[in-house]
Structures are given as C-alpha cells and as structure tokens.
Amino acid sequence: xxxxxxxxxxxxxxxxxxxxxxxxxxxxxxxxxxxxxxxxxxxxxxxxxxxxxxxxxxxxxxxxxxxxxxxxxxxxxxxxxxxxxxxxxxxxxxxxxxxxxxxxxxxxxxxxxxxxxxxxxxxxxxxxxxxxxxxxxxxxxxxxxxxxxxxxxxxxxxxxxxxxxxxxxxxxxxxxxxxxxxxxxxxxxxxxxxxxxxxxxxxxxxxxxxxxxxxxxxxxxxxxxxxxxxxxxxxxxxxxxxxxxxxxxxxxxxxxxxxxxxxxxxxxxxxxxxxxxx
Numbered sequence: 555x556x557x558x559x560x561x562x563x564x565x566x567x568x569x570x571x572x573x574x575x576x577x578x579x580x581x582x583x584x585x586x587x588x589x590x591x592x593x594x595x596x597x598x599x600x601x602x603x604x605x606x607x608x609x610x611x612x613x614x615x616x617x618x619x620x621x622x623x624x625x626x627x628x629x630x631x632x633x634x635x636x637x638x639x640x641x642x643x644x645x646x647x648x649x650x651x652x653x654x655x656x657x658x659x660x661x662x663x664x665x666x667x668x669x670x671x672x673x674x675x676x677x678x679x680x681x682x683x684x685x686x687x688x689x690x691x692x693x694x695x696x697x698x699x700x701x702x703x704x705x706x707x708x709x710x711x712x713x714x715x716x717x718x719x720x721x722x723x724x725x726x727x728x729x730x731x732x733x734x735x736x737x738x739x740x741x742x743x744x745x746x747x748x749x750x751x752x753x754x755x756x757x758x759x760x761x762x763x764x765x766x767x768x769x770x771x772x773x774x775x776x777x778x779x780x781x782x783x784x785x786x787x788x789x790x791x792x793x794x795x796x797x798x799x800x801x802x803x804x805x806x807x808x809x810x811x812x813x814x815x816x817x818x819x820x821x822x823x824x825x826x827x828x829x830x831x832x
Contacts, residue, residue, distance in 0.1 A: 557632035561612055561641060567604030569818065570700050573721070574600040576821050577704025577714040579828035586828075589708045595656045596707040599649050599668060600700050606645035607675050607696075613638040614679045621739035646672065660707055667703045671696050686745040690729035698722040713779055717824055720769040724795065724820075727762030728813040730755055735806035756802045763799060763813070767792045770820065773827060784827030791819035 574596045579586050586593060612619065613635055616628040627633040650668065657665035674692050682689040698718040705714030733745040734752050747755040770788050773780040794816035801809040 557627035558641060561609045561627045561633060561638055562605035562645075563608040564605065566608060567601050569814075569821065570604040570697070571597045571601035572818075572821050572825075573697070573700035574704040574707065576824040576828070577701040577717065578708045579825050580701075580713045580717060581705045581708040581710030583828050583831045586708070592656060592660050592707050593704075595652055595659075596664070596704060599652045599656060600703065602645045602649040602652070603668070603671065606642045606649060609638050609642035609645070610675070610679055613642060614683060618736070618739050618743075622736045656707070660709065663706045664703065667699055667706055671699050671703075674699075684743045686729075686733055686743050687749070690726050690733070690746070693729050694722040694726040697725045713773065713777075716769070716772055716777070720766045720820075721817075723762045723766035723769065724813070724817060727759045727766065728810060728817075730759035730762070731802055731806050731810045731813060734759070734802065735810055753803065756806075759802055760799045763795050767795050770823075773824075779831065780827030781830055783830040784823055787823035787826045788820060791816050791823055794819065 575593060578589065578593045578596065582589060612626055612628055616626070616635060616638075619626050620629040624630060628635055628638055650672070653665050653668040657663075674696050678689050678692045678696075682692055698721045701714045701718040701721055702711065705711035730746050734747045734755055737745065737747045737752060745755075746758060749755075750758070770792060771785075774785045774788070794812055798809045798812040798816065801812060
C-alpha cells in the first residue's frame with residue numbers, strides 16, 4: 555500500500571463520510587436527492603477531514619507507534635514526520651474551504667460543526683492525547699459530530715441526534731478497547747487500562763457498547779421512525795457488537811476490528827431504515 559494512502563487510512567475516513575450521508579438520509583429519507591449537492595459537499599468535507607485527522611494523529615503519535623504500530627508510514631521510515639504534517643494541513647485546509655462554501659448554502663451551522671471538530675482535534679493532539687480518558691470522549695464526540703453535520707446539511711437534526719448518541723457511546727467503547735490493545739506501549743499516557751487495569755477497562759468498554767446497542771433500537775421502537783428493514787440490519791450489527799464483548803478480554807485487537815465492522819453495518823442499517831421509511 556502506498557504510504558500516503560496508509561497515512562490517511564481512507565477506509566476510516568470513508569466511514570466518516572458515510573456517516574454524513576447516512577445522517578442526511580436519516581433526516582430526509584428518499585428526498586435526499588433534493589439536497590444532492592450540499593450532501594456531496596458534506597461527504598467531501600468529512601472524508602477529507604478524516605484523512606487529515608488520521609495523518610496528524612500519526613504525526614504526533616509516531617514515537618508510540620514505534621512500539622504499537624511499527625508498520626505505519628512514519629515509524630517504518632516510509633514517510634518523514636514533516637511529510638505527514640504537510641499532508642494533514644493540506645487536507646484540513648481543503649476541508650475548511652469547502653465547509654465555508656457549504657455554509658453559504660445551508661447556513662453557518664455547517665461551518666460551526668467543522669470548526670468545533672477542528673478545535674477538538676487540535677485539543678486532542680496537543681493536550682489530551684496523553685490523557686486518553688478525556689481523549690476517548692473527544693474522539694467519540696468528533697465522530698458523533700459527523701452525524702450531527704449530516705443532519706445540519708439537510709436541515710433535519712432530531713433523529714440524527716439520537717443516532718449521534720449511539721455512535722458516541724460505541725466509539726468511546728472502541729477507543730477503550732484500543733487502549734487495552736496498546737497498553738504495553740502507552741507508558742507516557744494516562745489510559746483507562748492503566749488506571750483501572752485491563753479487566754476493569756474491558757468492563758467499562760462493554761458498558762458503553764451495551765448502551766449503544768440499546769439506543770440503536772430506539773429509531774424502531776418507541777420512536778417508530780424506521781421499519782422492519784432497519785431492525786433486521788441493525789440486529790446483525792448489534793449481534794456483532796455484543797459478540798465482541800467477550801473477545802475484548804481475550805484479544806483486544808480482534809475485538810477492535812469486530813467493532814469497526816459492526817459500525818460499518820450499523821451505518822448501513824441507518825441508510826436502510828431511511829431509504830425504506832414510509
């Protein structure tokens with residue numbers, strides 16, 4: 555894989571873009587075609603922001619990655635740190651310019667969400683990366699903002715807000731699992747596994763995951779916004795979420811991958827529910 559592609563982690567960035575698309579669909583359903591241009595811009599802003607965020611994360615994190623992820627572009631020597639920084643700043647700038655343009659179409663709230671996400675990213679990298687307990691909350695907030703952003707793009711934020719809460723909980727849980735996976739290399743950080751121990755941190759992660767699963771049911775019942783098609787697909791995602799819980803205590807890396815896949819299925823469930831909504 556080309557080092558710049560690996561640096562940006564396009565699959566993760568695509569998930570952020572899909573979150574915006576899913577949230578727009580949640581807001582307006584099949585009428586999303588009436589908002590095609592702003593939704594496309596919103597998708598582009600989120601995807602490019604994701605590329606930039608992943609790159610700057612690797613820039614600030616490469617010392618720890620020498621232990622935890624030596625295959626990544628900077629610790630492996632495929633890219634220099636300054637190259638990663640330039641990559642990140644370039645895509646942040648493009649994302650911000652597009653969000654300015656988008657705000658001229660849908661309102662200042664779109665730009666506000668992007669600015670909050672950017673400030674959160676900066677705060678995380680400069681201050682809270684080494685205080686991962688707070689940092690996990692910031693990452694969960696940033697991901698949830700993608701769903702809020704999608705709702706803002708189409709001017710409908712009620713249901714996207716409910717989904718954003720479920721996303722926040724699942725992301726925080728997944729971040730704790732990542733901290734369990736990286737506990738040996740995180741010697742200069744304050745993480746939940748270091749504070750509570752791996753087992754107790756796993757219990758906290760499981761708690762967040764279970765809460766996310768419970769909230770994911772709300773669009774079907776009692777809110778009655780999505781039908782049986784949504785319930786079928788979200789049941790698959792939720793089954794994967796739940797089945798990842800015992801894996802957390804045996805193989806955190808595998809559990810993290812299961813959670814990522816479950817999130818992809820959940821996004822598909824949100825899209826399905828929106829498309830087939832009456």
